[in-house]
Amino acid sequence: MESGRSFARRDRLLEIEAKVRNWWDQKDVFRAESCAKKPEPGEKFFGNFPYPYMNGYLHLGHAFSLSKLEFAAAYHRLRGANVLLPFAFHCTGMPIKASADKLAREIERFGDPPAFESFVEEVKEVEVEEANGGPTEPEKFKSKKSKAASKSGGDKYQWEIMRSYGLSDSEISKFKDPYHWLTFFPPLAKEDLKAFGLGCDWRRSFITTDMNPFYDSFVRWQVRKLKDMGKIVKDMRYTVFSPLDGQPCADHDRASGEGVQPQEYTLIKMEVVTPFPPKLSVLEGRNVFLAAATLRPETMYGQTNAWVLPDGKYGAYEISESDVFIVTERAALNLAYQNLSRIPEKPTCLVQLTGNDLIGLPLRSPLAINHEIYALPMLTILTDKGTGIVTSVPSDSPDDYMALHDLKQKPALRAKYGVKDDWVLPFEVVPIINIPEFGDKSAEKVCLDLKIKSQNEKEKLAEAKRLTYLKGFTEGIMVAGGEKYAGMRVQDAKPLIKNQLLEAGHGVLYSEPEKKVMSRSGDECVVALTDQWYITYGEQEWREMAEKCLKEMNLYHEETRHGFEHTLGWLNQWACSRSFGLGTRIPWDEQFLVESLSDSTLYMAYYTIAHMLQNGNMYGSDTSLLKPEQMTDEVWNFVFCEGPYPKASDIDSSVLNKMKQEFTYWYPFDLRVSGKDLIQNHLTFCIYNHTALLNQHHWPRGFRCNGHIMLNSEKMSKSTGNFRTLRQAIEEFSADATRFSLADAGDGMDDANFVFETANAAILRLTKEISWMEEVLAAESSLRKGPASTYADEVFENEINIAVSEAEKQYKGFMFREALKVGFYDLQAARDEYRLSCGVGGMNRDLVLRFMDVQTRLITPICPHYAEYVWKELLKKDGFVINAGWPTAGLEDHTLKKANKYLQDLIVNMRKLLQKQVLGSKKGNKKGAPTTPVNEEKRITALIYANEQYGGWKEECLRILQNKFNPETKTFAPDQEILGELQRSAVGQAEKDFKQLQKKCMPFLRFKKGEAVSLGAQALDLNLPFGEIEVLQKNLELIKNQLGLEHVEVLSVSDDDAYNRAGPHADLLRNNPPSPGDPTPIFFSSV
Structure with a gap:
């Protein structure tokens, strides 16, 4: 008893679950074996789930996505299919190594166990000393800053995170070794999943990284094969990069910004005309440029000025021995990682500046028709985008037009920023592009049309840009550019003008993340130009194969299909190598590791033979059956790619053939279930790799994606405490009540909602149902004997038949909430109604037993422990309910x-x-x-x-509706047409005041129309069925x-x-x- 609340019912479910799992373990019920004969459609089901990352416990988010697969697999098993549901654990990548290193640093700095408290006291002393004007040592100053960051909810000590897992200090210390994580968390995850009731063949479980020599061999074979096919290449490429980690930052390595790609700009070199003002005198003898990032290099002919943010912070950074770029610090860091810094990866600032220091600088800008232009103030520049320097093309940019217009029309604004008249007033709009709808001064026209008065009208300016920007590119014709470009379509001229600028040295390529990206190590990422290994996703022929595969797949939701189509449209070369973390070494370049989204694209095939390689040991350390070195590329090709028999192999032919049989029997996999966030990377990579490496008849058959899960209608979050690990949920609610609530949470692509109240109600429902069955079976002799004979019997039997049919339909369609409704809630409601309807005559014995049998089978995929207990202990049935077969049912009588x-x-x-x-x-x-x-x-x-x-006016209304109803589209003719027909009818002609008749008929007409739209034409019949x-x-x-x-x-x-x-x-x-x-x-x- 806790807080006056009894947990007896929950505890009973936990006891039942432990007993049932023991039955399953004794008979190894989830062991999946292949057959020599290829299965017919529906005879086997192979489903899998993205292996979770092992830097902590599994949580309800994992369980929610996994439950979709588990329910589907259990349904197919119940239907009689041979089911394979394997599960593995992902350890590749940076997070585990980063956390282990962080822990090691904390131990080195604060001791083992760390004395954080004494450190905080030391900081307090420093704060007092500073308040009294005393001296501060540099190191202690840093410590204070760290504490402030901690107070503001920033970095949390890794030791504290490990403590939150319930670990003792003596245990935590071991986690400074990254490989300790691999031996600690996967076995616990396996325990939790077994407690959850996952119908898994655990012999096939494995971990990734070189700690598992068999999986390591598999990944090496995979990447070697891709390289041999020309699908892995080495090149200089722009990639999102973590300066702190010193390597590319892929989606799985990011704390935020998943899916963000590099955005490429052309950097326009706007030369500062000498002599330099005093603030820039230190730069004398250098070529100094304001460097402006643009996506529209073809518009540079129309420059009237450059824009700077008056209070923005800028710097003059060394690009080479002779060239200096004036940009923001953020842009300089990106440039430094793109070989645009005298010292690579370390921007050197020669002088710090503000925007006010730059206002009035005379500039010569490439392609500009105006020979000399000036730097002017603009108040809406964002310094977290581009370089903080903006080119001004008021002919085609509404923002530029209004900012220039404000300076021209407002002397006070010029005076405020010290802008001289001759920097602004002589400069008029320069026509450069003609857009049929807007002419050759599109920005001016649209600003006048929308009556925009100032550069501060952000919403109107956004609308103006929306109207002109895309049309300028798709429909625009160049009017500037001389004979070479005038008359050319903008979309044709753009790449030519861009190349001209680059080749002449008037511009350089520059990239930065599309949006802010934070690595898991806590630093803001840049875009780096790196020489590394790439997988050539997006290559035309390969992409067409991926599209062909996608077209044939069952994706369950159109939204999912659109997500894949969109991803295939933009996905390009993917950096597959990393220098930091855990994983498999790239075989031909062992300084690099295969990154975590590249060693996890084909492993579903590895499941099919993992038990034969590893002998049930998830670490691959049991080499009693085979040795890793025996798994040569020739063997892998024979097993997975229909390659020739590996004659040089010393593996027994029966073992080789058995491995091939396992793969060809189970493949292709039928279903992969995942959160929708993996569409843009992992799942699309999976399609690409399968189409490249396997024959078409082994390509994936289906993906089902779902949204994330909320807890009690709020986002699941550790920081707010609205969070549950899978272990916590099972301890709090039991496994079956947790599964029940997961099924009830939702089935679409939108975020689902796990409700604690539903889980608690499930505890009550399940235990009360057990009690009811025990009572009825104990008094079985009192039930009415003989065949079903009463009207109530007929109705109840029909409800059972409907439940069987409807539940099957919902399970097939992955609508588990509906399956729960029709197979449990609705069926129980029918049972309760039957009890009342039978009265003193009592319930029919055979029907009650049939109800118990059917309900138990229908709930089996969702609540298997409960169902198994009822099956064996109460109904005294042979075998296991999980394999009992789908219940048979007579024809549904919907009229009844x-x-x-x-x-x-x-x-x-x-x-x-x-x-x-x-x-x-x-x-x-x-x-x-x-x-x-x-x-x-x-x-x-x-x-x-x-x-x-029906008779009289109602009959007439129905006859008219029958004639005005389209049963295919379930639509009616307009109301005026229906009323016109009513007025012309005998009823209408007999009525002196048609308005009175209309008033009487309209509610009935509306009601019947609604019924017909919902139920079909039968709703308009003159009598009931x-x-x-x-x-x-x-x-x-x-x-x-x-x-x-x-x-x-x-x-x-x-x-x-x-x-x-x-x-x-x-x-x-x-x-x-x-x-x-x-x-x-x-x-x-x-x-």
Whole structure:
């Protein structure tokens, strides 16, 4: 008991789960074996999941994505398929090594265990000394800065992070060895997944990196083969790079900015005209340039000035012995990593400047028609983009036009920044591009059209840019550029003018990240020009193969397909080598490692033979079956690529052939489940590598992507405490209640929501269901024997059949929330209704046992421990429910379902009317009940008046709707057309005031139209698909018992004595006549 709350039910589920897992382990139920015969469609199912990174415990985010695969695999296993669901652990890359090194540095600095507290005290002493004006040692000053960063929520000590995992100080110290992480976390993850009930063949589990010699051999073979095919090359390429780590920063190495690519600019060298002002005098004798980054080099003919941010911070940086660029510090750092610094990777600032120091500098800019221009102030420049220097082309840039316009029109603005008139007033817009819609001064025209008054109207200027920018490129014609370019389309002229600038030395190429990227080591990334190994993704022929593969795949959501198509459109060469971290060495260049998104693209094939190589040891350290050196490239090619038999191999032929059989039986894999964030890298790489290395009949068949998971409608976050590891969730809710809530969380591409209340409710539901079954089975002899014979029996049997059919449909479509609804919630509701409907006659024994059997099988993929326990302990069935087969079902009778809904709705409505009578309602009711209060002790009789066919104006309305309905599109003709038809009908002609008829008919017309759109044309039938009176007659006893009535009788409103039987309530019947599906009950009371 904790806080007054009992955990007995949860604990019972945990006990059941432990017992069931023991049964499974004893029989090794998830062991997957191949067959010599190739499987027919549906006979096998191979699903897999991106192996998680092993720098901590698995959390509910992992479990959510994994649950989609687990539910699907369990469904296929239940259907009788031979199922392979393997699981491995990713250790390649930088994060583990970075964390281990960080821990080692903390131990070196603070001791083992670290004395952070004494360090903080030392800092406090420094703060006091500083406050009193005392001296400060440089090292202690640094320490204070570190503490401030810590206070602001910045870096957290790695030791503290490890403590948050529940580790003791003596254990934490071991993690300074990166390989200790590999021996610690994967076994714990395996424990947690087994506790979760994952139906995994653990013999095939493995870790990555060279710690596993078999997987290391596999990756070496893979990259060698790609290189031999010309798909791995070495070249100088722009790549996002971490200066702190000293290597490229791929998506998995980033704390933020995943998916961000280098953005290439042309840097325009705007030469500062001598003599230099005093602030720049130190640069005398050098070539000094304001360096402006542009995406539109073809517009440089129209320059009227350059822009600088008045209070922006700039520097004059050495590019070479002779050249100096004035740019921001951030741009200088990027340039230094692109061989544009006298000292590589170390920008040298010769003088620090502000934008105010640059205002008024005379410039000569390449291609500009104006011979000399000036640097002027612009207030909207962003220094975290480009170089902080901006070229001004007011003919085509609305921002430039308005900024120049402001300076021209506002003397006070010029005076504020010390701008002389002759730097601004003589400069007019220079036409350079003609856009058919806007002419040759597009910026001026659109600014006038939108009535933009100043450079501060950001929203209007953004709209102006949207209107002109793209059209300038796609539809624009050059009017500047002389004979060489005038008359040429802008999109044709742009690359030519760009090359002209570069070849003449008037510009250089410059790249920076499209958006801010932070590495996991905590530094802001740059773009570096690096000489390294690349995989040639995006190469035309290879891309076409990838597109062909994608076209044939089942992706389950159109949004997923669009994501892949978009990625294939932009993905280009990918740096596959790293110099820091853990992993496999590049075989031909061992100074480098294969990066973490490049050793994880084909490993699904490795699963098929991992158990034969590793003998069930995830580290590959058991070499009793095979030795890693025996796995030569010839062997790998034979197993995976239909290569020739490796005659030189000393591996027994039976083993070689068995490995090949394993691969050809299981491949291609049927499904890979993943978060949608991996579409832009890992999953697309997977397609590329499969198409390059394997034959087409082994290409992937399906990917299913999902959103992220929230906890209780809030983002899952360690920092806020709204976080659960998988282990914590199982301990708090049990495995099956966790799985239940994961299934209920959602199935689409949008973020799903794991609700604790749902998990707690699942604990209650599952344990209560077990108790109910135990009670019923203990009193089985009291159940009604013999075949199903009553109307309630028929309805319940039909509901079971519908549940089987609908659950199958939802499981097939990966709609697990709906499968849970129809296979558990709805089926239990049908059972509860059946119990009530049976009354004193009791439930049918065979139907109750069938219900238990079916419900147990339908919930098996989601709650397998619960289902297995019920199957063996309560139902006393042989074998395991996970392999029991999908339940059989008779034909669904949807007419019977509608009839029952009609009956249940009527009982609910009659109960409400009766309660109003008993409570003495003073208002008349639309249906039934006289207004006179009824004594609760009186005996009550009910007459139920039914009308099985529409007549009068309702019949006419329905006939018109039938003619105006398109069943294929489920749409109607316009209302005016329907009303016109009604006015021309016999009913309309007979009505003197059509508006009154319209007022009466419109609610009915709207209601029936809505039904037809939802249910189809049958909603417009003149009568119900079942005999209304027959259904009521069969269930008089049920109605009587549920409402506590003395007597119930059903009458047709068309009977001769119908109104006479209503007695004093005849007017009520006339005012509220029954219609199909809407009977009129009338109540009488007697002493």
